[in-house]
Amino acid sequence: MKTSLSDNNPYDAEKNDIAAQTNMLKKGDQTMRNIFKLTVVLVVLACVMAYPYEARTEELKIGVILPLSGLMAHEGQESLSGIELATETLNAKGGLLGKKVKLIISDAPDAKAGAGEAEKLITQENIKLILGTFSSGICYSASEVANRYKVPYFEVAAGIADTLTERGLKYFWRITPRASNYAQVVSEYTKEVTAPKLGIPPNKLRIAIAYEDGPYGTQTVKDLDRIMPTFGLTNIVAKEAYSAKGVDLSSMLLKIQAAKPDLFLSISYAPDAILIGRQAKELNFNPKAWQGFGGGWGSPSLYEALKNDLNGIFSTEFAPVHINKAVVPGAEDFHKRFKEKYNRPLESSIPQTSCMAATVVFDIIKRARSLDPEDIAKAAWKTDIPIWTTINGWGVKFNGPDQPHPGQNSRAFMYNTQWKNGEHRVVWPLKAKYADPVYPLPSWKERVK
Numbered sequence: 187m188k189t190s191l192s193d194n195n196p197y198d199a200e201k202n203d204i205a206a207q208t209n210m211l212k213k214g215d216q217t218m219r220n221i222f223k224l225t226v227v228l229v230v231l232a233c234v235m236a237y238p239y240e241a242r243t244e245e246l247k248i249g250v251i252l253p254l255s256g257l258m259a260h261e262g263q264e265s266l267s268g269i270e271l272a273t274e275t276l277n278a279k280g281g282l283l284g285k286k287v288k289l290i291i292s293d294a295p296d297a298k299a300g301a302g303e304a305e306k307l308i309t310q311e312n313i314k315l316i317l318g319t320f321s322s323g324i325c326y327s328a329s330e331v332a333n334r335y336k337v338p339y340f341e342v343a344a345g346i347a348d349t350l351t352e353r354g355l356k357y358f359w360r361i362t363p364r365a366s367n368y369a370q371v372v373s374e375y376t377k378e379v380t381a382p383k384l385g386i387p388p389n390k391l392r393i394a395i396a397y398e399d400g401p402y403g404t405q406t407v408k409d410l411d412r413i414m415p416t417f418g419l420t421n422i423v424a425k426e427a428y429s430a431k432g433v434d435l436s437s438m439l440l441k442i443q444a445a446k447p448d449l450f451l452s453i454s455y456a457p458d459a460i461l462i463g464r465q466a467k468e469l470n471f472n473p474k475a476w477q478g479f480g481g482g483w484g485s486p487s488l489y490e491a492l493k494n495d496l497n498g499i500f501s502t503e504f505a506p507v508h509i510n511k512a513v514v515p516g517a518e519d520f521h522k523r524f525k526e527k528y529n530r531p532l533e534s535s536i537p538q539t540s541c542m543a544a545t546v547v548f549d550i551i552k553r554a555r556s557l558d559p560e561d562i563a564k565a566a567w568k569t570d571i572p573i574w575t576t577i578n579g580w581g582v583k584f585n586g587p588d589q590p591h592p593g594q595n596s597r598a599f600m601y602n603t604q605w606k607n608g609e610h611r612v613v614w615p616l617k618a619k620y621a622d623p624v625y626p627l628p629s630w631k632e633r634v635k
Contacts (some may be wrong), residue, residue, distance in 0.1 A: 189487045190360070194482070194483070195491075198209050202315065205255045205474070212478075214229060221628070222252050224604065227565055229447075231607060240340060241287075241433045244281055244285065244286075245285055245286055245287070245288040245588075246281065246282050246285040246286065246287050246288065246292050246549045246557075247288050247289075247311065247312070247314075248287055248288070248289055248290065248305040248315050248316070248317065249290050249292065249304075249308075249311065249313035249315065249316040249317065250266065250269060250288075250289050250290065250291045250292065250294075250296050250316070250317050250318065251292045251300060251303050251304060251307070251316060251317075251318040251319050251324065252265050252266055252291070252293070252294065252318060252319060252343065253293070253294060253295045253296075253302035253319075253320055253321055253428055254291075254295075254402070255293050255632070256291040256295030256296065257293050257295070257431070257455065257457050258295070258320060258321055258455060258456075259295070259296070259485075260456060260485065260487045261295075261320050261343075261344075261455075261456065261536060262320055262343075262356050263537050263634050264292065264486075264534055264536035264541075265320050265342075265343035265360035265537070265539075265540045266542075267437045267524070267527075267528060267537045268343075268536065268537035268538060268539065268540030268541035268542075268543075269289065269317060269342065269540050269541065269544045270525065270527075271520070271523060271524065272540075272541045272542075272544035272548065273287050273289055273361075273544065273548075274524075274527075275545075276478075276545075276548050278522065278550055281549060282293030282551050282557065282587035283464075283551070283552075283556070284310070287548070288344050289419060290303075290307060290313060292307055292309050294318075294319070294324050294328065295324075296323070296324065297321075297323040297324050297326065297327040298325040298327065299324070299371070300318075300319065300321075300323075300324035300325070300326075301327040301330070301331050303328065304316065304327075304329075304331035304332050304337075304339075304351075305331050307379075307482060307487040308331070308332065308335045308337055309335075313337065313440055314337060314338075314557035314559075315337065315338045315339075315340075315547075315551070315557050315562065316328070316329075316332050316337060316338070316339045316344065317339075317340050317342050317509075317543075317547060318339065318340075318342070318345065319341060319345050320343040320344045320345060320536075321344070321345060321352060321402075322344070322345045322346060322347035322349075322400075322401040322402050322405075323347075323400060323401050323402075323469065324345075325341050325345035325347075325350055325491070326349065326350060326401070329341070329350070329355060329358050330353075330355075332357065332358075332460055333355040333356060333357050333358060333545075334355055334451065336356075336559045337357065337559065338357045338358075338359070338563070339355075339357060339358050340358075340359050340360075340543070340547045341358075341359070341360040341361065341362055341543075342361055342362070342537065342539075342540050342543030342544050342546075342547065343362065343539065343540045344362055344480075344504075344536075344539075345360065345362065346360075346362060346363055346364055346365045346402065346405075346480075347364075347401040347402060347405045347606070348364045348365050348366055348368075348405050348409070348591070349401065349544045349594055350364075350373035350557065351364060351406065351467070351585075351591035351592065351594040352591065354587075355592075355593065356563070356587070356622075357559055357562075357563065358593050359566050359584055359593040359594075360593060360594050360595060361542075361546055361547075361580075361595045361598060361601055362504065362539065362581060362595070362598055363504070363526070363595070363598040364486065364591065364594055365402065365405045365406045365409055366405075366409040366412075366413070367599055367600050368406050368409065368479050368480060368502050368600055369406060369409035369410045369412070369414070369415055369451075370409075370600075371412040371502055371599070371602055371614070372410075372415040372451065372477055372479065372502060372602070373410070373413050373414045373416070373419055373601045374417060375613075376388070376391070376393075376414075376417065376419055376449065376477070377417040377418060377419065377624060380475050380477075381615070382448060382625065383625040384448060384475065384566060384603060384625060385450075386448060387418075388407075388419050389418045389419070389420055389421060390421060391419065391421055391448050391449055391626055392421055392422060392423045392446060392447045392448045392449070393414075393419060393422050393423065393447060393448070393449045393451060393467070394422075394423055394425070394426075394442045394443070394445050394447035394449070394450050394451070394473070395407060395410065395422065395424065395425045395426070395452075395453070396426050396427075396428065396435075396438060396439075396442060396450070396451070396452050396453070396454075396462065397425075397426075397427055397452075397453035397454075398428060398429070398430040398453060398454055398455060398458055399427040399428060399429055399430075399443055400430060402453070402455075402584045403427070403430075403453045403454075404427070406453045406479060407425070407427075407453065411527045413606055421447040421508070422441045423424075423446070423447055423617065424441060424445035424447065426438045426441060428458070430455050430457065430458045432458065432461070433461070434461075434465075435458070435461055435462055435465055436465045436468070436469065437464055439443060439462065439465055439469055439471055439476070440469065442471070443471045447473050447505065448473060448474045448475065449473060449474065449477060450471075450473040450475070450476045450477045451477050451479070452476070452477070452478050452479065452483065453478075453479040454478065454479070454482045454483065455482040456482035456485040456487045456488055457482070458482065458486070458561075459478065459483050459488055460487070460488055460491040460492060461588050462492075463488070463492045463495060463496070464492070464631070465631050467495060469527075470630065472627060472629055472630060473627060474625070474626040474627060475626065475627055476498070476499045476500065476504075476623065476627050477499075477500045478499055478500060478501040478502070479502050479505055480501065480504065480600065483499070483501035483502075484501045484502075484503045484534060484535055484603065485534055485536075486533035489533070489553055493608075493634070494607060494608075494633055494634045495630065495633055495634065496605040496633075497605055497606055497607065497628060497633040497634075498604065498605065498624055498627040498633060499604070499605075499611055499627070500602055500604050500605075500613075500623075501602075501605065502540075502600045502602055502603075502605050503600065503601045503602075503610060504536070504539040504578060504600065504601075505517075505535040505538035505539045505542065505577070505578030505580075506535050506536040506601050506603050506610055506611070506612050506620075507521065507532050507533065507534070507535070507538075507602075507609070507610075508603070508609045508610065508611040508612060508613075508620045508621070509579075509601070509612040509617060509618050509620050510612065510617070510618045510620055512581050513574045513587065513617055513618045514574075514576070514577055514578060514579045514618075515574075515575065515576075515577070516576070516577040517538065517577045518520060520532075520538060520577050522539060524537060533608075535578070537608060538577055538578050539578055541577065542576050542577050542578045542580065545576075546576075546582050547568065547573040549559070549569075550565045550566050550569060550624070551563060551565075553565040553568070565582060566584055566593075567586060567587075569582050569583065569584060570582075570583055572581070572597075573597050573598070573599075574617075579599075579601075579618060580595070580597055580598045580599065581597030582595050582597055582598075583595065583596050583597050584621075601614065601615070601618060604615035604621070604623050604624065606621070606624075
């Protein structure tokens with residue numbers, strides 16, 4: 187068979203070779219482009235992984251759980267106002283992690299709602315840190331859920347039951363005092379001031395106790411049972427538990443009145459404190475001294491309801507308005523900003539407390555440089571703020587993981603105050619005193635003068 191010239195043409199072979207090489211180069215070029223694209227994707231992904239999620243979003247979301255409806259709605263709103271002011275101050279300075287802080291607020295009027303709202307914030311809103319809660323019961327359930335998801339939870343409003351820090355939760359911190367501090371301050375004050383002012387030896391002082399039967403009241407009474415004897419306060423003539431949801435406490439008050447106490451101790455929230463005040467007046471129950479335990483006894487809603495019938499009643503408080511300003515730097519500026527924002531004067535300790543505590547949490551986040559739970563924990567354990575350097579006088583130093591009550595602020599404490607014409611004035615400790623205490627408790631007729 188004859189072969190054509192074209193079959194052996196060297197130029198044809200060269201063209202075929204060039205075409206083959208061009209083809210290979212095109213394939214190689216495409217491969218290089220693919221490798222380049224993959225490299226870019228991997229570099230971007232590495233940067234994203236190295237840069238915290240919260241710093242990549244437009245806002246840094248922080249959850250807040252409070253009772254904004256129900257029996258404790260007033261106290262919940264007061265707590266929220268302090269957190270809001272702390273957040274506004276923070277955002278005016280640039281926020282956290284380069285972003286403005288946005289509060290994602292949940293209403294939890296009871297413990298069941300607390301657990302549900304915590305679950306919702308974490309799973310639906312992708313919240314990485316929660317502030318709360320005012321109520322010990324709500325705090326207990328909400329913080330359990332948060333801990334299960336490894337979400338740091340800070341109690342900044344009240345939530346004082348000792349059981350909260352007895353659980354040893356890894357991601358729970360409480361900036362406010364524990365309930366036992368109520369008992370410590372009241373016992374010390376009773377021995378050092380009340381008994382001498384009434385001219386009665388501590389062990390002869392007749393003491394009656396009424397307490398709400400929830401976690402707050404029952405824990406406080408347990409602490410009183412343990413601590414009062416160490417101050418020689420052993421003459422307990424009556425001890426009555428009641429439901430904070432009760433609508434008639436007159437029978438309980440009659441029992442206490444029949445015991446003829448010199449000192450009446452009342453552990454209450456605001457609604458039941460109002461009821462006790464009104465019914466005590468109806469029964470003309472008027473002991474020589476009346477000591478309330480924070481909660482409701484320092485609430486503005488109490489004064490709105492009872493007015494000057496409160497005159498002479500003592501109350502343990504977190505951050506009283508009427509205090510020696512020298513020991514609470516920045517407090518006066520806070521009072522001014524509160525009035526400007528809410529168009530009313532500051533009347534309770536709650537906003538000042540929650541503002542101070544939220545500010546501490548923001549500082550912890552700043553030092554942690556992320557919302558990673560391990561980073562937050564490291565920064566929290568290193569917190570070291572001296573007392574008498576904040577707007578409510580507290581310092582901050584958390585009990586370590588291996589100490590009793592881990593996560594409890596060991597530098598939080600109570601003040602004792604006395605009501606006078608709408609003001610609850612600090613009488614203890616002496617360094618913070620605003621006024622001298624008045625004894626004995628004025629009669630009902632004398633109080634309104």
